[in-house]
Amino acid sequence: MSPAVIPGEVIPRQISPSQFAPHPVSRRQALLGILGLGGTITGLALPVLGSEHPAHPVAPLDAVSMLYDNTMCTGCKACMPACNEANGLPPDTVLSGGIWDLPADLNSKTKNIIKLYQEPDGPGFSYVKRQCMHCLDPACVTGCPFGSLKKSDWGAVTWNSSLCIGCRYCEVACPFDVPKFEWDNWNPKIVKCEFCYDRLKKNDQPACTAVCPTGAVIFGKRTVLLAQAKDRITASPDKYFENRVYGEHEAGGTQVLYLSNVSFQKIGLPKLGTTSLGHYATKVTSVIYKWLSGPILAAGLLGVVIKKNWNRHEAESAEQEKKTGLHEQL
Amino acid sequence: MSQPAIHQHDATGSTLVNHWQRGVPVHGEPVITPTLLFFAALAAVGLVLAAVRFFSPLGPFSGMNDAYAWGIWKTFNVMTLTALGSGPLAVGIAAWVFNRHKLHVVMRTALVSGFLFYATGLVALGFDVGRPWNFYSALLPWRWNAESAMLEISICMPLYCAVFLAFENLPLVLERFYYTGSDQTRSVLRDIAPFLRRIYPFVIVGAYVLPLMHQSSLGGLLLLAGNKINPLWQTPFLPLLYLLAAGLCGLGFVIFLLLICSLRYSRPLDLGVLGELGNLLSCACFLFLAVRAGDLIWRGQVRAAFAFDKMSILFLIETVLILIPAILLRIRVARETPRTMLKMATLACLGGMFYRFIPTSIAFIPAHRASYFPSLPEVLMAIGYIALGIVAFLLAVKYFAVLPGEIKDWNYVFRPIPKRQPANQSDAEGGTRWPASLSTR
Numbered sequence: 001m002s003p004a005v006i007p008g009e010v011i012p013r014q015i016s017p018s019q020f021a022p023h024p025v026s027r028r029q030a031l032l033g034i035l036g037l038g039g040t041i042t043g044l045a046l047p048v049l050g051s052e053h054p055a056h057p058v059a060p061l062d063a064v065s066m067l068y069d070n071t072m073c074t075g076c077k078a079c080m081p082a083c084n085e086a087n088g089l090p091p092d093t094v095l096s097g098g099i100w101d102l103p104a105d106l107n108s109k110t111k112n113i114i115k116l117y118q119e120p121d122g123p124g125f126s127y128v129k130r131q132c133m134h135c136l137d138p139a140c141v142t143g144c145p146f147g148s149l150k151k152s153d154w155g156a157v158t159w160n161s162s163l164c165i166g167c168r169y170c171e172v173a174c175p176f177d178v179p180k181f182e183w184d185n186w187n188p189k190i191v192k193c194e195f196c197y198d199r200l201k202k203n204d205q206p207a208c209t210a211v212c213p214t215g216a217v218i219f220g221k222r223t224v225l226l227a228q229a230k231d232r233i234t235a236s237p238d239k240y241f242e243n244r245v246y247g248e249h250e251a252g253g254t255q256v257l258y259l260s261n262v263s264f265q266k267i268g269l270p271k272l273g274t275t276s277l278g279h280y281a282t283k284v285t286s287v288i289y290k291w292l293s294g295p296i297l298a299a300g301l302l303g304v305v306i307k308k309n310w311n312r313h314e315a316e317s318a319e320q321e322k323k324t325g326l327h328e329q330l
Numbered sequence: 331m332s333q334p335a336i337h338q339h340d341a342t343g344s345t346l347v348n349h350w351q352r353g354v355p356v357h358g359e360p361v362i363t364p365t366l367l368f369f370a371a372l373a374a375v376g377l378v379l380a381a382v383r384f385f386s387p388l389g390p391f392s393g394m395n396d397a398y399a400w401g402i403w404k405t406f407n408v409m410t411l412t413a414l415g416s417g418p419l420a421v422g423i424a425a426w427v428f429n430r431h432k433l434h435v436v437m438r439t440a441l442v443s444g445f446l447f448y449a450t451g452l453v454a455l456g457f458d459v460g461r462p463w464n465f466y467s468a469l470l471p472w473r474w475n476a477e478s479a480m481l482e483i484s485i486c487m488p489l490y491c492a493v494f495l496a497f498e499n500l501p502l503v504l505e506r507f508y509y510t511g512s513d514q515t516r517s518v519l520r521d522i523a524p525f526l527r528r529i530y531p532f533v534i535v536g537a538y539v540l541p542l543m544h545q546s547s548l549g550g551l552l553l554l555a556g557n558k559i560n561p562l563w564q565t566p567f568l569p570l571l572y573l574l575a576a577g578l579c580g581l582g583f584v585i586f587l588l589l590i591c592s593l594r595y596s597r598p599l600d601l602g603v604l605g606e607l608g609n610l611l612s613c614a615c616f617l618f619l620a621v622r623a624g625d626l627i628w629r630g631q632v633r634a635a636f637a638f639d640k641m642s643i644l645f646l647i648e649t650v651l652i653l654i655p656a657i658l659l660r661i662r663v664a665r666e667t668p669r670t671m672l673k674m675a676t677l678a679c680l681g682g683m684f685y686r687f688i689p690t691s692i693a694f695i696p697a698h699r700a701s702y703f704p705s706l707p708e709v710l711m712a713i714g715y716i717a718l719g720i721v722a723f724l725l726a727v728k729y730f731a732v733l734p735g736e737i738k739d740w741n742y743v744f745r746p747i748p749k750r751q752p753a754n755q756s757d758a759e760g761g762t763r764w765p766a767s768l769s770t771r
Binding site: 053147162163172177180273283289324 | 394427437467476534535536539553558731
């Protein structure tokens with residue numbers, strides 16, 4: 001029952017000194033509290049600790065793929081205008097003096113390019129087609145802060161203009177240097193091959209594979225094309241570099257696969273480990289940040305210590321204030 | 331304790347004076363000085379360029395390209411300079427968590443400089459991103475990609491600066507309003523002061539947790555760049571090392587700033603406080619070097635570290651810059667010699683800045699052959715943001731009680747803001763007494 005209060009009586013407001021005295025919580029209690037809190041959070045977090053980024057991701061069964069075999073490519077470049085047309089890209093006429101489309105590399109006007117590699121001394125040469133590799137666990141998607149880049153249906157890596165803030169982290173993260181930024185546009189876009197996602201939705205294949213006259217680049221399910229590539233290697237041993245498919249394991253695996261008769265590095269495909277970059281970058285932080293357990297734990301720990309020190313500080317500064325008549329500065 | 335006893339005895343029994351007792355505004359100096367005008371001009375150039383940049387594509391303003399998509403606005407103004415702005419974190423944790431009472435008196439110097447480093451860094455970021463109008467996604471949690479270090483930074487950093495650092499800087503602004511304002515202002519402030527004090531300890535918990543998160547995430551950003559970054563720097567320990575570098579840079583810069591300002595404004599030095607900071611700086615340097623060395627040994631990169639090629643030499647310069655203050659500041663005489671302290675703090679800051687800058691730029695080697703060097707407008711804008719911070723700091727130390735000084739210089743008189751009614755100085759001894767109602771007891 002509350003004490004009787006006479007109406008109209010003024011109750012003097014009192015500040016009890018104990019308000020500023022250290023909390024009546026002993027060191028042991030505080031420690032136990034922290035351990036309990038930490039234990040609960042960890043216990044709740046552990047079972048769901050995800051394997052969102054396995055070191056070696058497995059391709060989903062419906063993952064689409066592109067297989068490029070440079071021994072079949074004649075360098076006709078039919079895929080380049082087909083790509084430009086399908087994606088509404090302007091011609092890059094810098095090198096040709098304003099006459100025709102002649103990009104030097106992938107850029108903000110070029111999502112797909114055929115390049116020529118020539119042996120420095122010798123007659124050997126090779127073409128190479130470059131476009132987005134559509135990684136199974138793409139670094140650009142892992143890094144993209146607001147999910148502008150994402151792994152869409154069939155594994156196509158697509159870009160959404162309304163979510164992109166233009167931070168260009170995708171360009172820093174991509175091990176294949178694929179995403180390009182429109183440096184000369186006030187409303188800049190990230191330009192990269194999106195596996196002709198609009199055509200895929202219409203049950204059509206990408207423009208480049210549809211137009212390729214020699215079958216150097218073909219479209220299909222990843223499982224099918226991977227098997228087909230391996231068959232080609234078995235059929236003609238020692239024809240292909242290292243007798244392996246580039247993209248099967250690179251950076252955790254990609255959905256664009258390469259067969260080459262010259263070194264992959266020579267035609268511009270970087271030497272990469274088999275672990276996905278997303279796994280490397282998030283294996284520690286995903287544990288610390290799962291449900292914000294790390295920050296919450298740190299806040300709890302700091303909170304207990306700071307509150308205790310704060311109370312002591314308040315008591316000391318009040319004493320000091322009385323002595324010197326000077327207020328305490330925070 | 332913010333006001334240590336005026337006299338204390340050192341080990342030899344002689345009496346030392348604690349010269350830093352509380353924040354005191356700089357008096358007897360004109361506000362508009364050639365230095366201020368010089369930095370204001372630099373800031374104006376940078377800001378005008380930034381304004382033009384907002385209505386223009388990024389291309390003509392920077393030397394950035396698709397291979398080096400991040401230029402100095404990100405790699406220097408944000409990733410390097412916010413390490414120097416980590417003083418509030420480093421000194422604050424020492425003072426509030428590890429009970430280094432002496433350091434409360436230099437908190438304001440750390441807080442103001444830290445706030446300005448963060449604020450100008452965020453301005454730099456605002457003009458660096460290509461599609462800033464989409465940033466409202468930060469308010470829509472369902473759009474967040476929780477596994478992105480970039481997301482963590484783009485939310486945590488503005489939040490820390492605008493809420494937590496701003497709150498920590500609030501007392502010194504309100505204090506000025508109290509002494510220069512009208513009776514009405516004073517009564518309002520009297521009413522809100524107890525509330526601010528009540529939430530203060532809880533806010534500073536956030537003010538330490540957030541920078542622990544985003545300063546490590548700045549290193550975490552570089553993990554995704556994988557082997558584009560030279561193996562001497564690319565390591566799973568990047569987040570921890572970036573955090574430790576922030577700690578040592580923060581401590582180093584507070585020492586540097588205190589010494590420079592005391593020199594400039596002829597303030598006496600407090601060797602007790604400086605010695606304490608020097609001691610902590612040395613510990614922070616050793617901790618950083620221990621983790622760095624352990625990491626290189628664990629990853630088998632020791633041979634590469636001493637190969638004396640370009641990357642190895644960069645690594646060695648960076649390490650020596652941190653090693654020298656680590657060792658020398660263990661010597662008591664060095665900690666009590668202001669000249670040595672200034673040199674050591676400068677070396678530590680440079681070393682920490684090297685560590686934060688190199689993996690984002692010099693040791694960042696994209697697959698395709700490309701090069702990046704900042705263009706003139708890019709450099710002018712980067713300098714402009716820094717100059718803006720310096721101008722704000724020069725004004726802050728004169729209008730607010732930021733820099734530590736002696737109680738005898740504290741006479742409650744704040745420099746009046748031009749064209750405003752000067753403070754009511756009618757009270758006894760030319761100042762308004764601190765009201766009893768605000769006392770904590």
